[in-house]
Amino acid sequence: xxSFSFDVAHMLAGGLVLVSFMMLYQDRLYSLLNVLALHxxxxxxxxxxQAYIQHAPHLYITVAxxxxxxxxxxxxxxxxxxxxMGIHREVETVVGIGLTMLVAIxxxxxxxxxxxxxxxxxxxxxxxxxxxxxxxxxxxxxMMVTRRNAVSxxxxxxxxxxxxxxxxTGAQGMPLVVExxxxxxxxxxxxVIGIFLFRIRERFDTVDDQALDRFRGEH
Amino acid sequence: xxxxxxxxxxxxxxxxxxxxxxxxxLSGYRLSAGINVVASLLSFLIxxxxxxxxxxxxxxxxxxxxxxxxxxxxxxxGFTTSWFSASYISHELESGHLTLGYLRFYHxxxxxxxxxxxxxxxxxxxxxxxxAVELATLTTVVMVGIYRTHQAIxxxxxxxxxxxxxxxxxxxxxxxxxLAARPVVGEGLDAMVWTVLISRVAExxxxxxxxxxxxxxxxxxxxxxxxxxxxxxxxxxxEGPTPISAVLSGLLLNVALYALLRFKMLLAANPGAxxxxxxxxxxxxxxxxxxxxxxxxxxxxxxxxAYSSIEHMGxxxxxxxxxxxxxxFAGLLQMTMHSLTKSAIFFSVGHVAQVKGTxxxxxxxxxxxxxxxxxxxxxVGVAAIAGLPPFGVFMSxxxxxxxxxxRQPLLAVAxxxxxxxxxxxxxMQVTALAFGPPRGPVGxxxxxxxxxxxxxxxxxxxxxxxxxxxxxxxxxxxALLG
Numbered sequence: 112x113x114s115f116s117f118d119v120a121h122m123l124a125g126g127l128v129l130v131s132f133m134m135l136y137q138d139r140l141y142s143l144l145n146v147l148a149l150h151x152x153x154x155x156x157x158x159x160x161q162a163y164i165q166h167a168p169h170l171y172i173t174v175a176x177x178x179x180x181x182x183x184x185x186x187x188x189x190x191x192x193x194x195x196m197g198i199h200r201e202v203e204t205v206v207g208i209g210l211t212m213l214v215a216i217x218x219x220x221x222x223x224x225x226x227x228x229x230x231x232x233x234x235x236x237x238x239x240x241x242x243x244x245x246x247x248x249x250x251x252x253x254m255m256v257t258r259r260n261a262v263s264x265x266x267x268x269x270x271x272x273x274x275x276x277x278x279x280t281g282a283q284g285m286p287l288v289v290e291x292x293x294x295x296x297x298x299x300x301x302x303v304i305g306i307f308l309f310r311i312r313e314r315f316d317t318v319d320d321q322a323l324d325r326f327r328g329e330h
Numbered sequence: 331x332x333x334x335x336x337x338x339x340x341x342x343x344x345x346x347x348x349x350x351x352x353x354x355x356l357s358g359y360r361l362s363a364g365i366n367v368v369a370s371l372l373s374f375l376i377x378x379x380x381x382x383x384x385x386x387x388x389x390x391x392x393x394x395x396x397x398x399x400x401x402x403x404x405x406x407x408g409f410t411t412s413w414f415s416a417s418y419i420s421h422e423l424e425s426g427h428l429t430l431g432y433l434r435f436y437h438x439x440x441x442x443x444x445x446x447x448x449x450x451x452x453x454x455x456x457x458x459x460x461x462a463v464e465l466a467t468l469t470t471v472v473m474v475g476i477y478r479t480h481q482a483i484x485x486x487x488x489x490x491x492x493x494x495x496x497x498x499x500x501x502x503x504x505x506x507x508x509l510a511a512r513p514v515v516g517e518g519l520d521a522m523v524w525t526v527l528i529s530r531v532a533e534x535x536x537x538x539x540x541x542x543x544x545x546x547x548x549x550x551x552x553x554x555x556x557x558x559x560x561x562x563x564x565x566x567x568x569e570g571p572t573p574i575s576a577v578l579s580g581l582l583l584n585v586a587l588y589a590l591l592r593f594k595m596l597l598a599a600n601p602g603a604x605x606x607x608x609x610x611x612x613x614x615x616x617x618x619x620x621x622x623x624x625x626x627x628x629x630x631x632x633x634x635x636a637y638s639s640i641e642h643m644g645x646x647x648x649x650x651x652x653x654x655x656x657x658x659f660a661g662l663l664q665m666t667m668h669s670l671t672k673s674a675i676f677f678s679v680g681h682v683a684q685v686k687g688t689x690x691x692x693x694x695x696x697x698x699x700x701x702x703x704x705x706x707x708x709x710v711g712v713a714a715i716a717g718l719p720p721f722g723v724f725m726s727x728x729x730x731x732x733x734x735x736x737r738q739p740l741l742a743v744a745x746x747x748x749x750x751x752x753x754x755x756x757x758m759q760v761t762a763l764a765f766g767p768p769r770g771p772v773g774x775x776x777x778x779x780x781x782x783x784x785x786x787x788x789x790x791x792x793x794x795x796x797x798x799x800x801x802x803x804x805x806x807x808x809a810l811l812g
Contacts (some may be wrong), residue, residue: 229537233509241509248502252495264491271498278505284517285508287457291501294461298494301468304476305490 116164117236123157124243124277128219131250131270135215136208140193140262144186147266151181154273161280170280173292177276180296188303189262205257218249239280249275249283265302272299338383339361339391342376344402345369349439351398359423359430362437363416369441370409373448376707377405389523391453395807400588401451403666405634407580407673408444411782414677415440415573419780420682422571432476436571443469443577447585456504457522458588460641463500463553466582467493474570485565492562496552500589503545507596510538526598536602543606546593549615553586555640557617558648567636568689572680575632579639580673584665587643591650591811598653598812610651611741617644618748625755631679634759635672639717641752642668649730650747650811652737658808660729667789669721674785675711678704681777682763693757696768701775705764707782713759714789716753 130150137143155177162170204211222245230238250270255264272295279288349369356362375708380401384393390436419436429438446466453459471493473485504522512520513532520526531539552559567575594610597603621641628634647667649661681704682697683689697705714721727749734741 181339225541230509231534231537231539232513232535233538237509245502248498255491255495261487268491268494268498271495275498275501275505278502282505282509282512284512284521285505286519286522287455287461290461291457294464298464298497299470301471302490302494305487 116160118238119160120164120281121156121239121243122280123153123160124240127153127157127273127277128246128250131247131274132212134214134254134266134270135211135250137269138208140260141172141190143263143266144190145205147189147269148182148186148245150270150273151177151186154277155182157277158280165283167284169289172289173276175278176296177273181273181299185269185299185303189265192303193262205259211253211257215253218253219246222246234283237281237283241278243323244274244278244281247271247277250274268302269299305317337385338376339378339385339393339452340709342373342380342405343391343445344453345373345376346441346445346448348410350438350445353441354438357430357432357434362418362434365527366412366437366440366588367409367416369414370405370412370444373444373738374402374405374409375399377448378764379500387525389452389519390455390458390573391452392525393452394525395803396565396591396810397451397535397588399662399666399803400584401448403669404451404581404585405444407785408447408577409667410784411573411576411673411677413778414576414680414781415437415571417686418571418573418680418778421776425684427477428571435471436476437475438536439469440573444474447581450585451588453626454524455519455522456507456524456527456592459592460497460501460504463550463586464775465588466585467497469525469555470566470570470574470578470582473574474566476571477569479569481565482569485562485569485706489562489566492552492559496559498549499545499552503542503549503593506538506542507547507593510534510542512653522593528599531596531599532601533633534600536600536604539597539600539603543593543597544609545605546590547606547609550586550590550593551613554583554590554647555617556645557620557640557644560617560621560726563640564633564636567639569634570629572632572676572683575636576673576676576680579636579676580669583639583643587646587650587665590771594650595811596805604618607651607653612648612651613739614644614646614648614651615744615748616744617641618648619644619751622751622755625752625759628759629691631683631691631694631763632676632689634691635715637678638756639668639672641748642672642715643726644748645730645745649733652734653812654733654737655805655808656729656733658811659804660726661732662804662807663722663792664726664730667726667792670713670785671721671723671789674782675708675715677782677785678708678711682708685773685775688770691762692764693770693772696766697764699765700768700772701777704775704777707779707786709760709764710786711782712756714786714793716756717749720793722789723797724795725793 130153134146137146155174158170159174223242226242226245248271251267254267258264276292280287353362380393380398443466446462450459450462453462469487471490474489475483494674508521511527514530515521555563594606618641621637624637646661648663649657686694714723717724717727731742731746
């Protein structure tokens, strides 16, 4: 039974890494948002499994948050934003997709290389979960660096954050996990609202904006 | 012994929260500004009472010798800044930069930010500390963007993204610390309680702690403004309201550094872990020298002093990295002095920018002639921050250099070089600002000079005579830091 629960946990965490890779080669914002929702669903499955095998019912709150907020509300909000702003064309990348994939593979290798030797004394469950979570985190970071568009930066940040939630739930018995996942959701909500305001202001207030600048003696 | 009828730690947290709620409901700006000042003063008084009456340590909150210094400093600068802010914002309102609605929001956010910082300082739980730092960051992000100009929103966005990444990395580090603690302390809350961690850290797995510290250094280091991670800092300082620049430089950077110091203490207490010193020395020196050179080309007065903050954070991180009783002592002193001096400079800069209607250095000149009090205040502040005697910054920088020289002469040379570069730049810039024929509008200024001169007086007194109990206190804390 123990080895079965390990296998499932690893499969789900590995699935999350795989979905992270899928994000890297999406070249349209809509499909990127679909993959983001998939990422959140994988996270929810993974956390649900941890909640089940650790007998930690409070983790189901994190699951609900991942499913409701990250898999449905945020992708829908972002989709609406993309539609309203008419930026639904290609994703601008700084470097080519092939190169990004290679870097991502190197990052996964790196996180295995860093985490596995230092966690030899922790229990095997946490050990590999942490290594996989670090991979997800680093790929998310890579995505934020290689994308110019604000929406895909948010997507990168959310996948980074999913990696952290995975790490936190993998660390058995960690207190405050639920609180932290709530805090992160608030952060993301802030970011999304921020983008809304930012873009909308940019579109309607161009003239007003310059007037303000002149008023303040800049430009 | 003073006995209060309530728990002062709770009170220092509840006061700003209640004030924030009240301020969010009130619309009159004079009253709000007054309440903001009173609430900040109240927090400060409660924090001072912590010096005498220390409540018992709980799983979430604790007051010990290290954080009591920071909480007093934090609430003090919070109080003087709210005073400065009261005169600053009335001008912003008259000139139409802010509307009443935004002011209401601004005041509520100010108290919420103070709550976040106070909580981060008194937290005895590394998870709670992380949440508090996040809260403080969020509130400052909103305030940086409050002018709603294109640049302000751009700056807030940049701060937001970089800050979030930093925060995420710090959380990963925190999780790793928990993982290291769990086999020793056991599952659950205890494995995140700092006082429990420090008492048993010697048994933790050193390899895991090492990796954790790298993440924590990068994560909280972003918030400290260490050099490869500093990109948000100058923009955030330049585009937000000046009171926010003052608390960013004077307080928030300190809070992030304090978080880092807590984890450094954990590493220092574990015999098998790497010494965090070399990492911190490298980052500190890099920040100092890079920021020193950047100071020369600044055209915006607030950006100039933002880079000066990066430079000082570099010096502080450097001296904590050198460690030892003297290094830590110098670091603590430098942190306190920088806080006081830099916020005083921003108080002056805020009024200067208002009266001149610009932040461009090229359009500001001859301040000592056109506005003697403001101009000389700025000159004195810059002299203090550049490290001229007899101010406190001189003493702490002298300590850093001399203690480094005794142990690592080569590093001391690099450090002294960085200090000289920054010194030259600041001198050059302040000459352009303060002397020569006045440039720009020379209209009268309605300013409250008390906060600025109170800070400068404290820095001067500290430079001339540091009271013996204070020295003993700092020495004691320096020994704790390892």
